Structure formats: structure tokens, C-alpha cells
Amino acid sequence: MSGNKGGGLFPTVVRADGEKYIDLLYGKRITTHQAKIIVGGLLLALIAPDVLRITGVLHLRILLTGIIWGLAAVGLNLLTRHSELHSFGHAAFFGTGAYTAAILASKFGVTSAFGLLAAATLVGTLVAVIVGFLVKRNAGLTFALLMLAFGQLLFSYVRQSQYFNFTNGVPVRPEETGVPLFLGIEFGNEAYQVVVYYLSIVIVVVALLITWRVVSSGFGYAQYAIGQDKTRAEYIGIDVENQIWRVVSISGIYCGLAGGLFALVTQHVLPGETLHFFVSGHLLFMGILGGYQTLLGPFVGGVVLTVLQKFTPQITSYFNFLTGAVVLVIVFVFPKGIVGTIQEADLSRERFRYALSNPSVARDWFTNRTEYWKQRITSAMEER
Amino acid sequence: MFELLPLQGIGSFGLFIQLLNGIMFGFILFLVASGISISLGVMGILNVAHGALYALGAFVSFSVFTTLLQQFTPNAAVEWILLLIGGALISATVIALFSVVLEVLFYRRVYERNLLYQIIMTFGILLILRDLMRFFWGRQSQTFSDLYQGINSINSTELIGFWYPTFNLVLIVTGTILAIGLFWFFEESKTGLIIRSIALDREMATAIGIDTKRNFMLVFALSAFLAGFAGAMIMPQAGATIGMGDTPLVLSFVIVVIGGMGSLYGSLAGALAVGIFSRMAIVFSPTLEFVAPYLLMIIILLYRPEGLFSSWSEPA
Numbered sequence: 001m002s003g004n005k006g007g008g009l010f011p012t013v014v015r016a017d018g019e020k021y022i023d024l025l026y027g028k029r030i031t032t033h034q035a036k037i038i039v040g041g042l043l044l045a046l047i048a049p050d051v052l053r054i055t056g057v058l059h060l061r062i063l064l065t066g067i068i069w070g071l072a073a074v075g076l077n078l079l080t081r082h083s084e085l086h087s088f089g090h091a092a093f094f095g096t097g098a099y100t101a102a103i104l105a106s107k108f109g110v111t112s113a114f115g116l117l118a119a120a121t122l123v124g125t126l127v128a129v130i131v132g133f134l135v136k137r138n139a140g141l142t143f144a145l146l147m148l149a150f151g152q153l154l155f156s157y158v159r160q161s162q163y164f165n166f167t168n169g170v171p172v173r174p175e176e177t178g179v180p181l182f183l184g185i186e187f188g189n190e191a192y193q194v195v196v197y198y199l200s201i202v203i204v205v206v207a208l209l210i211t212w213r214v215v216s217s218g219f220g221y222a223q224y225a226i227g228q229d230k231t232r233a234e235y236i237g238i239d240v241e242n243q244i245w246r247v248v249s250i251s252g253i254y255c256g257l258a259g260g261l262f263a264l265v266t267q268h269v270l271p272g273e274t275l276h277f278f279v280s281g282h283l284l285f286m287g288i289l290g291g292y293q294t295l296l297g298p299f300v301g302g303v304v305l306t307v308l309q310k311f312t313p314q315i316t317s318y319f320n321f322l323t324g325a326v327v328l329v330i331v332f333v334f335p336k337g338i339v340g341t342i343q344e345a346d347l348s349r350e351r352f353r354y355a356l357s358n359p360s361v362a363r364d365w366f367t368n369r370t371e372y373w374k375q376r377i378t379s380a381m382e383e384r
Numbered sequence: 385m386f387e388l389l390p391l392q393g394i395g396s397f398g399l400f401i402q403l404l405n406g407i408m409f410g411f412i413l414f415l416v417a418s419g420i421s422i423s424l425g426v427m428g429i430l431n432v433a434h435g436a437l438y439a440l441g442a443f444v445s446f447s448v449f450t451t452l453l454q455q456f457t458p459n460a461a462v463e464w465i466l467l468l469i470g471g472a473l474i475s476a477t478v479i480a481l482f483s484v485v486l487e488v489l490f491y492r493r494v495y496e497r498n499l500l501y502q503i504i505m506t507f508g509i510l511l512i513l514r515d516l517m518r519f520f521w522g523r524q525s526q527t528f529s530d531l532y533q534g535i536n537s538i539n540s541t542e543l544i545g546f547w548y549p550t551f552n553l554v555l556i557v558t559g560t561i562l563a564i565g566l567f568w569f570f571e572e573s574k575t576g577l578i579i580r581s582i583a584l585d586r587e588m589a590t591a592i593g594i595d596t597k598r599n600f601m602l603v604f605a606l607s608a609f610l611a612g613f614a615g616a617m618i619m620p621q622a623g624a625t626i627g628m629g630d631t632p633l634v635l636s637f638v639i640v641v642i643g644g645m646g647s648l649y650g651s652l653a654g655a656l657a658v659g660i661f662s663r664m665a666i667v668f669s670p671t672l673e674f675v676a677p678y679l680l681m682i683i684i685l686l687y688r689p690e691g692l693f694s695s696w697s698e699p700a
Contacts, residue, residue: 086500088432134682137689141430142645144503145637146685148432152634153678160674277634281432281507288504321515327508331501332493 045201049194061265062310063303064197068261070302071204073286074211075254077298080287082220083247084227086144088280089151092131093252095275097124097259099158102170102269105180113180113196116172117260124256125249127154132248136241139230148277155275169270172263180264196264203261204299207254212295214250223247282323289330291337300339401548402663408552410659411559415614417636417643417651418566419607425646426583426603427495432506433486434636435629436513437479437608441615442624443521445475449620465554472616479612480605487604495600517626555617562613563652570648579603583646638681644691653692 030038052060072094079085097120104110104119135146158164173179177186187195214220222243225233234240263269273279282305290301308326312319334341416438423431448471456467490509494502570576579599582589590596614632615624622628639658643650658677665672684691 080500084499086503088503134685140499141424141428142641144430144499145641149634149637149641149678149681152630153675156631156674156678157671160671277630281504281510284500285504285507288500292500318515318519320511321519324508324511324513324515327504327511328490331505331508335501 042205049197058307058311060193060197062307064193064200064265065262065310066303066306067197067200067204067299068258068265068302069283069286069306070299071200071207071261072255072258073283073290073298073302074204074207074295075251075258076283077287077292078211078214078223078247078251078254080284080292082215082223082227083244085139085244085247086284087147087248087251088144088277088284089131089147089149090251090255090283091275091277091279092147092151092154093124093128093255094259094262094279094283095154095158095269095271096127097121097256098263098269098274099164099170099259100124100256101260101263102172103164105172105174105263106170109174109176111174111177111181112184113182113264116180116264117257120260120263121253121257124259125252128252128256129245129249132245132252135248136245139226139244148280151275151277151280155271155277158275159271164271167271169268172267172269179267193265196261200261203257207257208295208299215295219243219246285323285327285330287337288335289326289337291340291343293336294339294343297337297339301337304338399664399667402667403660404548404552404556406660406663407656408555408559408659409663410656411556411563412614412618413632413635413639413659414559414563414652414655415610416632417639417655418648419610420633420636421640421643421646421648421651422579422583422603423607424640426579427491427600429491429495429502430499430506431491431607432503432633433510433513434607434611435631435633436510436517437483437629438611438615438632439624439626439629440482440513440517441475441479441612442619442622442628443517443615444478444612445471445616445619446521446624448475448478448616468554468617468620469558472613475616476609476613479615480609483608484601484605487601491604492597492600514626521624523626551621558617562610566610567648575599575602635677638677640691641681642684642691644693647691647693650691650693 048063049060052058052063072090076087076090079087100123101116101120104116110116110119131147131150134150135143138146159167164170179186179192182195182199222233222238225236225238226240226243230240259274262274266273283302286301286305287298288301289305290299291297305323305326309319309323312322316322330337336344416434419437420431420434423429423434449467452467452471456463486509490505494505568576570580578589578594579602582594582596582599586596615629635658639651639654641654642657643652643654657680661680662673662676665676
């Protein structure tokens with residue numbers, strides 16, 4: 001899926017290699033199977049608010065928070081997937097975005113929701129640019145260390161600052177209206193959530209498309225080279241430091257935007273929820289849970305983890321333990337994450353269909369399952 | 385967080401008090417940071433759960449001190465000190481044994497894997513440890529003022545000429561002894577030199593017949609022992625809270641950056657620097673206390689990114 005084979009902005013059906021493809025975005029191709037999944041997913045996303053309202057299984061707010069975290073995780077994954085830069089501090093950008101929106105709303109009376117979002121993204125990216133500049137010379141362990149330190153620096157500062165209201169957090173309620181306005185319209189509580197939901201869906205779709213494009217561009221390949229071997233990348237002419245700086249800044253855009261959305265949704269920003277390094281750890285884990293080598297993975301991971309965490313308090317109050325256990329299961333048994341494992345399993349789907357149509361091999365297929373699982377666990381140990 | 389006695393003084397005497405506070409804080413940080421430094425230098429693993437081991441040390445020591453006080457009732461102040469140190473040693477050993485279990489079950493399997501999985505696994509362990517602590521000791525923080533007051537009953541004005549909590553003095557002395565012990569271990573003792581050789585060149589070490597598996601276990605247990613000991617020692621004063629390990633963890637990272645990634649001397653220098661700097665900064669502005677270590681780190685990053693000292697395998 002590389003190179004520009006023509007095509008335009010809108011999807012067109014294309015025949016190549018004897019298979020049917022759908023052409024998206026100037027030559028990026030997806031198979032019909034993937035297209036079906038995407039359309040299905042979009043439809044599901046569109047009707048989700050009504051489904052949730054009718055079935056009452058989840059609050060829309062939980063799904064919405066999950067989507068927002070998914071967006072931030074997609075941004076973080078830019079670093080994890082290609083550059084092998086493991087950042088344990090991205091909560092800093094997320095929290096900056098959230099706090100910017102909150103401060104602007106409460107202390108400066110900004111009422112426009114879009115204005116809050118824009119400001120959140122801007123300031124979040126700014127912080128990412130500064131932090132990126134400070135860490136760009138490092139990679140690997142030092143990078144993770146430093147990002148954690150910077151994240152915690154912001155957390156400590158905000159937590160003991162009177163301006164940011166210590167640990168009580170800052171509400172996102174402009175004085176005049178009490179609720180941020182979309183294009184000047186004030187929405188009631190439920191309608192507000194739905195509006196933010198659809199806005200987030202649109203933002204996420206656009207963000208995913210942009211990420212897809214970025215990842216398979218020259219910039220993306222440079223990141224990949226840096227991830228494989230920094231020294232070699234330097235020697236073939238890639239300006240490693242500046243590329244690292246750039247990718248951190250770009251991921252800051254996603255996180256800052258997600259932070260702003262988060263502020264709009266929760267309407268009250270707390271330091272423990274947005275800036276603590278636990279948040280960074282969860283962000284990183286979302287990427288792995290979903291499958292950090294895939295595009296959709298982090299997003300799926302974000303939604304799943306958030307729903308899991310908001311759901312478990314009904315069963316047990318030890319949701320940290322549960323999350324930790326899930327982490328261990330993923331690390332040792334399913335290192336490819338949800339989407340990654342599903343992609344892998346696709347191959348066995350072919351064999352399953354084949355087995356169905358040929359009863360003589362069906363028995364072999366079943367007996368192979370235990371082998372498959374044994375092999376999965378051993379190969380997970382050797383996963384690099 | 386560390387809740388020191390309100391000794392915020394103004395003027396040079398107050399500054400001196402904060403210097404002493406800083407040294408004490410620095411030694412506690414050194415114990416935690418050296419654990420991070422050696423597990424990082426020898427095994428290359430960034431143990432995010434290290435702060436939880438420190439907190440676990442504090443909680444375990446709470447139970448240990450309670451049990452000990454049911455058996456013995458110290459009369460003289462010296463007996464209080466013995467109780468403190470003995471209890472701390474017991475707690476630290478418990479933590480070390482627990483960490484061996486963790487190492488065998490989990491850490492051992494990720495040494496060869498991608499850094500990402502290492503970090504995220506230690507993060508998972510951290511989450512589990514947090515809820516374990518909550519499960520066994522409850523949400524409330526535990527304090528142990530008896531022990532603290534007991535030690536402070538020694539009138540330190542007789543010893544050093546002015547009043548300063550004896551407890552802090554005990555901590556400083558113990559910290560110094562431990563630091564000297566650590567340096568001796570890594571420079572003179574055979575095991576210490578073996579560990580350093582693994583840190584210097586792992587392949588070569590295995591080639592000359594060193595069993596890395598056992599030494600990794602030893603290093604991990606040692607780092608956990610130090611963290612548990614630190615948690616136990618500070619518990620009578622600061623209490624035991626589930627989240628108390630977060631700040632020392634992050635400060636350990638800052639210290640490792642400042643001092644140099646693989647150097648034990650660097651960890652000591654960095655820890656003392658961070659401790660003293662942050663405590664003395666209280667005198668000028670309370671905000672500065674939290675921000676000071678990070679500022680120090682940023683300065684070091686900009687002007688000497690490899691840290692103050694060089695590598696761990698050569699202590700100089």
C-alpha cells in the first residue's frame with residue numbers, strides 16, 4: 001500500500017491484481033473486506049447513542065470517554081509503532097489540553113466549544129513542541145524516563161497550584177452560560193452529550209484517515225527507520241533529532257485535542273484523571289491492548305479499556321488489579337493486541353471455511369486448536 | 385508525600401535545618417534510586433513498579449512494628465532505635481523475598497523482549513501491587529507516631545548542640561552506613577564485581593561462565609530490599625499511603641538522569657542534590673519544592689545530557 005497510483009479524494013472502486021479494491025485518499029487502497037468492516041463500524045457508531053439509550057447497557061458518556069481516550073492513544077501510537085519511542089508521559093499533553101479548555105471556560109469566560117477545542121489543541125501541541133525539543137536527543141530507556149518525568153512535573157505543579165485549584169480541579173463552565181456553546185447554541189444535558197459524541201466521531205474518523213496517510217508517507221517511513229536503528233538512520237541522512245521532535249509534536253496535536261474533548265465531556269478537570277503518570281501508562285497500554293502495530297488498534301484499545309474500567313466498579317472495587325491482570329494477559333498471551341490477533345486469526349478463518357467444506361479435514365482442524373494455543377503462548381514469549 | 389515537621393525557618397539557621405532535612409530526604413531517595421539504577425544498569429529493565437515496592441515496604445513495616453511492639457516494650461531510647469532498624473531490616477527482607485517471586489514469575493520472561501512490553505508489564509505489576517496493598521491494609525494511611533516519638537525522646541541537643549528530630553539523625557546515619565556498604569559491595573566484594581561485569585558486557589560475562597539468571601535475581605532482590613528498607617525507615621514519620629511511592633519513583637528517574645544512567649556514585653550525588661535542592665527551595669517558595677528537581681534535570685539535560693557521572697561499571 002505504498003506509492004501514489006493516482007486516485008482522488010473520494011472513494012472509487014478499482015480493479016487490480018484480479019481483485020476488487022476501493023481506492024481512498026489519493027491512491028491508498030483497502031480491500032472490500034476492510035471496506036465492509038469500516039462501513040459497518042461507521043454505521044454502528046452513528047446509531048450507538050440511540051442503541052445505548054434504548055438498551056441502557058452503558059451511558060453514552062462512557063463510550064464517549066472511551067472514544068476520546070482512543071483518539072489520544074492513536075496519537076501516542078505514532079511514537080510507539082514506528083519510532084520505537086516509548087513515552088510514559090503523554091498525559092502531560094492530554095492534561096494540558098483539558099486544563100486549557102477548563103481554565104479558558106471558567107476563568108476567562110470563553111463560551112464557544114470550538115474555541116475551547118482549538119485552544120486546547122494549540123496549547124497541548126505547544127507543550128509537546130517544548131517537551132519534544134528537550135527530549136529529542138534521547139531514545140529508548142532515557143526517552144521513556146524523561147517523558148515520565150516531564151509528565152509528573154506538570155502533575156506535581158498543577159496539583160499544588162492554587163490557580164489550578166489544587167486537587168479539586170477546574171470546572172469547564174463559563175460563567176454566562178454554565179455550559180460551552182456549539183455555534184452559539186446551548187444544549188440540554190443529554191443533547192449536549194450527543195452533540196459532542198457526533199463531533200468526536202467525525203474528529204476521530206478524520207484523525208484516523210490523516211494518521212493512515214502520515215504513516216505511509218515519507219515521514220512515516222523515516223520514523224520507522226529511526227525505530228529500527230537510530231544510527232543507521234542518521235547515516236542515511238535522516239535528521240533523527242528533528243524527526244523525533246516532529247513526531248512528538250504531532251502526537252501532541254492528537255492528545256491536546258483529545259484533552260479538550262475530554263474537558264467538554266466531563267465538564268470538570270481533575271489532575272489525577274488527566275495528568276498523573278498512571279494516565280500515561282493507561283494510554284500506552286491502550287495502544288498495546290488494541291494492537292500497536294495496527295492503525296485502528298489503539299483506538300479500539302482505548303474504547304475497550306475505558307469501558308472495562310468504568311464497568312468493573314459494579315463487580316469489584318479493585319479495578320486496578322483487574323487492569324493489571326489484563327495487562328499481564330496481553331503481554332504474555334496476546335502481545336499483538338485485540339486488532340492484531342483478529343488480523344492474525346483471519347488466516348485461520350480461511351482454514352476454518354475450508355474445513356467446513358471438507359469434512360475429512362475438519363477433525364484435523366479441531367485437534368490443531370490445542371497445538372495452536374500452545375504455540376501461541378510460546379511464540380508470545382519470543383515476541384520481539 | 386513526605387510530611388516533615390514544620391521546620392520552615394527563615395534565615396540561615398532555618399536554611400541549615402532544611403539542609404539537614406534535604407540530606408535525610410536525599411538518603412531515602414538514594415535508597416530508592418539506587419535500586420532503579422542497578423536494575424536498569426544490570427538488567428536494562430525500567431521497573432515502574434519500584435515505587436510500589438517502596439510503599440509496600442512501608443506497609444509491611446507497619447505490621448512488623450505493630451507485632452514487635454506487642455512483644456517488646458522499649459524503655460531506653462536506644463532500644464527504640466534498635467526496634468526501628470530491626471523492624472526495617474525484617475520488612476526489607478520480606479520485600480526482597482516477595483520481589484524474587486515477582487522476578488521468577490514475571491520479570492524474568494520479559495528481559496529479552498521489546499522495551500515496550502517490559503515497561504508495560506512493570507506498569508501492570510504496579511497496578512496489581514497497588515490493589516494488593518489496598519486489599520491487605522485498607523484505604524487509610526497508617527501512621528506510627530509511637531516509634532517516632534520514642535526515638536525523638538533522645539535529646540539531640542546533647543549530641544549536636546541544637547534541637548533537631550533525632551529520628552532524622554538516625555535516618556541520616558543509617559543512610560550513610562548503607563551507602564558506604566553499597567559502595568563497598570560493588571567495589572570490593574566478589575559478587576559485586578561480578579554484577580558490575582554483567583552490567584559492563586553481558587555476553588562476555590556469560591562467556592566466562594557467570595550465571596546471569598542467578599545474578600539478575602540477586603540484583604532485583606537487592607534493589608527491592610533497598611526500596612523496602614527505605615519505605616520502612618520513613619514510615620514512622622511519614623506514614624504509609626498507597627500512593628507514597630509515586631513521587632520517589634519519578635524522582636528516582638530524575639536522579640538517574642542527573643547522576644548518569646549507570647553510575648552508583650551518580651545516584652548518590654543526584655539523590656543528595658535533589659533532596660537538598662528541593663528541601664532548601666521550600667524556604668524561598670513552596671511551589672519551588674516540587675518543581676526544583678525537574679528544573680535541575682532540565683539544566684543537566686541541556687548542558688550535560690549523559691549525566692554527571694559516566695557509566696555504572698566504572699564507578700568513577
